[in-house]
Structures are given as structure tokens and as C-alpha cells.
Amino acid sequence: MHKLGQGLAPEEALAPSAATPPSAGNAAGNHESPQLREPLSAPMSFHLRVPATSANLGPGYDSMGLALGLFDEITVHAAPRRGAQAQVQITVEGEGSETLPRDASHLVVTLVEKILNAKGFSLPDLEVRAVNNIPHSRGLGSSAAAVASAVMTADTLLPEGLSEDEKLQIGSRIEGHPDNYVPALRGGVAISWQDAPNALSSGSEVRRSTLDTGDGAFRTAPLLPHPRLRTVVAVPNFEQSTQVARDLLPAQIDHSAAAQNSARAALLVHALTSAPELLLDATEDALHQQQRRPAFPGSMALVDGLRAAGFAAVISGAGPSVLVLADSDAQASAAAQRISALGGPDAQGHVFTPSILPIAGSGVTVEAHQR
Numbered sequence: 592m593h594k595l596g597q598g599l600a601p602e603e604a605l606a607p608s609a610a611t612p613p614s615a616g617n618a619a620g621n622h623e624s625p626q627l628r629e630p631l632s633a634p635m636s637f638h639l640r641v642p643a644t645s646a647n648l649g650p651g652y653d654s655m656g657l658a659l660g661l662f663d664e665i666t667v668h669a670a671p672r673r674g675a676q677a678q679v680q681i682t683v684e685g686e687g688s689e690t691l692p693r694d695a696s697h698l699v700v701t702l703v704e705k706i707l708n709a710k711g712f713s714l715p716d717l718e719v720r721a722v723n724n725i726p727h728s729r730g731l732g733s734s735a736a737a738v739a740s741a742v743m744t745a746d747t748l749l750p751e752g753l754s755e756d757e758k759l760q761i762g763s764r765i766e767g768h769p770d771n772y773v774p775a776l777r778g779g780v781a782i783s784w785q786d787a788p789n790a791l792s793s794g795s796e797v798r799r800s801t802l803d804t805g806d807g808a809f810r811t812a813p814l815l816p817h818p819r820l821r822t823v824v825a826v827p828n829f830e831q832s833t834q835v836a837r838d839l840l841p842a843q844i845d846h847s848a849a850a851q852n853s854a855r856a857a858l859l860v861h862a863l864t865s866a867p868e869l870l871l872d873a874t875e876d877a878l879h880q881q882q883r884r885p886a887f888p889g890s891m892a893l894v895d896g897l898r899a900a901g902f903a904a905v906i907s908g909a910g911p912s913v914l915v916l917a918d919s920d921a922q923a924s925a926a927a928q929r930i931s932a933l934g935g936p937d938a939q940g941h942v943f944t945p946s947i948l949p950i951a952g953s954g955v956t957v958e959a960h961q962r
């Protein structure tokens with residue numbers, strides 16, 4: 592399930608000063624204000640490439656994430672509207688080809704329209720061709736990739752585009768947390784956080800976002816991964832709803848668990864950037880993995896087996912994929928072999944498939960496309 596319910600709708604994600612007019616419409620071209628302007632004067636085509644992401648990395652719940660070398664590809668042809676309502680045609684290949692809608696209710700198109708409307712523009716006619724390689728509901732950031740694609744499509748269609756800060760704020764607010772979205776947008780390894788409500792970040796008014804709606808602007812800092820760092824994912828042949836996994840988390844945790852987690856999260860930054868030999872200790876989490884064990888016992892059994900063998904294995908995002916952070920090419924290969932040995936099939940036919948994937952240095956990219 593997509594996490595829009597946890598976040599904000601795009602029109603709410605924009606500060607009142609940026610959202611014009613307040614009555615601007617909704618998906619599928621209905622109830623639009625006549626004040627909405629046409630964003631295009633001529634047709635344009637472009638191609639987006641957006642990476643999968645893995646969030647949490649153990650103790651970095653809702654704050655740490657990295658981009659992986661596995662990409663969704665989207666080609667968009669946009670043209671000024673020929674009729675009163677936008678004509679939207681969508682083709683989907685790969686993940687979601689059997690299930691995703693082919694009209695304006697498609698997640699990417701819905702979000703593009705809402706962002707354009709919030710900026711005072713209408714949705715143009717769109718032809719969208721999506722080739723989806725990121726598996727859905729496996730903890731590899733498919734919904735964050737869709738949100739990043741929508742934000743960059745809106746950026747490309749808007750006459751004045753979106754600022755870097757708008758891209759950060761809008762997508763993070765739609766997702767509800769920035770850990771997948773930021774690396775999908777910017778690539779690499781990132782630590783992200785949210786200001787306290789109505790806070791001035793680090794006491795500096797200058798740094799306060801023009802899009803801060805009062806409930807705390809999102810912030811991010813890139814981490815420079817150590818050159819030896821390698822990533823292996825074990826992707827299962829079953830899905831896990833992010834919302835169900837989030838609902839398993841307790842409202843409160845012990846102070847001792849919080850202290851333990853903060854030590855490991857701090858160590859994780861050191862291990863990722865300077866000391867990958869510490870990754871096993873650094874990926875111990877106290878906030879979410881054990882609490883979610885009932886949702887993905889097979890994934891947790893794989894994490895346990897890999898960790899017992901010395902590999903820094905964690906649940907990827909809200910599961911059920913497993914991520915191994917490795918210290919060398921040799922350790923990554925050994926982890927992939929161990930995943931093949933431990934990862935089923937079990938009695939239910941569940942099986943985990945290992946892939947050694949590079950960390951993607953770039954987030955979503957947009958290139959002009961010749962039709």
C-alpha cells in the first residue's frame with residue numbers, strides 16, 4: 592500500500608504562500624478552478640530514471656537510506672490540453688503491469704496533477720510509458736521512486752520549475768518520512784530529519800524553508816560512503832504492506848532501548864563513511880525490526896542467520912527484503928552465496944533471491960527525449 596495516508600497531499604505539502612489558488616482542483620481534471628493556467632505552450636518529451644532505495648539500514652529508522660542501482664524508467668510526452676479535461680494515456684511494463692491503473696488515477700499522474708494545481712497550473716495532456724523494475728511492496732522504495740518521478744515531472748512541466756528545497760519538502764511530506772525519498776531524489780547515502788514543529792532549524796532563520804508549513808521542515812545531509820562499502824539485497828517472492836509493518840510498532844519504547852539505538856545509529860554513520868569493519872555492530876537496531884518480526888518471520892530468520900555468520904544484515908525499509916552492508920567485494924559475494932543457501936524455499940514456497948547492486952550515486956534524472 593502506498594504511504595500517502597501517512598504523509599500529506601501535495602497541495603498541503605506546499606506552504607499557503609506557494610499554493611495558488613486555494614480552491615485549485617484534484618486528480619483526473621475534476622473540480623478545477625477556472626483560474627488554473629496551462630503550463631505548456633508547445634509539446635515536450637522527456638525521460639526519467641529513478642533508483643530503488645533501501646531505508647533504515649538498521650538503527651536509522653525513518654532517517655537513513657541509500658539509493659541502489661536498480662531503476663524504474665518513465666518516458667513522458669506532454670502537450671497543451673486539446674479538450675476541457677486532460678487526456679492521459681499510460682502503458683506499464685514490468686512491476687505493476689497487471690495491477691496499476693492506466694488513467695489519471697495512476698499514482699505518478701495523480702501526484703503530478705496535484706503539484707501542478709497547487710502551483711496554479713492545470714495538468715496537460717500526457718502520454719506516459721513506465722518500465723518498472725523496482726519490485727513493489729518489498730521494502731525497496733517503489734512508492735518513493737514514484738513520488739520522486741512525480742516531483743521531477745512536475746518540475747519539468749512547470750514554467751519556473753520547483754526549487755531544490757521544494758523538491759525536498761514536497762516529496763518528503765507526501766511520503767511522510769524522508770528516508771527513501773531523499774536518496775530516490777538525490778542518490779547516494781543520506782541522513783535526513785525533520786525540524787520540530789515551528790522550530791527554526793539550528794537557530795538560523797536563513798535556513799528555514801519557504802515551504803515550512805509549521806509542522807517542521809525536512810532536512811538532509813549526504814554521507815560519503817567508504818570505498819569498500821558494498822550492498823547486497825535479498826528480495827523475496829512475497830510482498831509486505833508498509834502500513835501493516837508500521838502499525839506493528841509500539842507507541843513508546845524503553846529509555847534503555849533508545850540509548851542503545853542512538854549509540855548504534857551514531858556508530859553507523861562512522862562505519863558507513865570511515866570504518867566498514869564495524870558494520871555488524873553498527874547495524875544493531877532496537878526500534879523496529881524485532882517489533883515487526885510477526886509480519887515477516889522468514890525475513891527475520893534470514894537476518895538472524897546472516898548476522899550469526901558475521902554479515903551486517905538488516906530488514907530493508909519496512910521489509911520483507913533483506914539488505915546486507917558488506918565490507919568488500921569478497922564479503923558481498925559470500926553474503927550472496929549465504930542468502931542462496933539460507934533463503935528458502937520454505938514450506939510456504941517463500942524464497943529470497945540475492946543481487947549484488949551498486950550504490951547509485953545519482954537520484955532521479957530527467958533527460959529530453961526525441962519522440
Ligand SMILES: Nc1ncnc2c1ncn2[C@@H]1O[C@H](COP(=O)(O)OP(=O)(O)OP(=O)(O)O)[C@@H](O)[C@H]1O
Pocket residue numbers: 592593594644646663687691697698699721723726727728729730731732733734735736737771831832833834907908909910
Ligand atoms: N511505479 C509506480 N507507479 C505507480 N504506483 C506505484 C509505483 N511504485 C509503487 N507504487 C504504489 O506503491 C505501492 C507500494 O508502496 P509501499 O510503500 O507499500 O512499498 P514500497 O515503497 O515498495 O516499500 P518501502 O516503502 O518499504 O521501501 C504499490 O503497491 C503501488 O500502489
Ligand SMILES: N[C@@H](CCO)C(=O)O
Pocket residue numbers: 646647652653654768770771833836837879908909
Ligand atoms: N522507515 C520506513 C521505510 C519504509 O517506508 C519504515 O520502516 O516504515
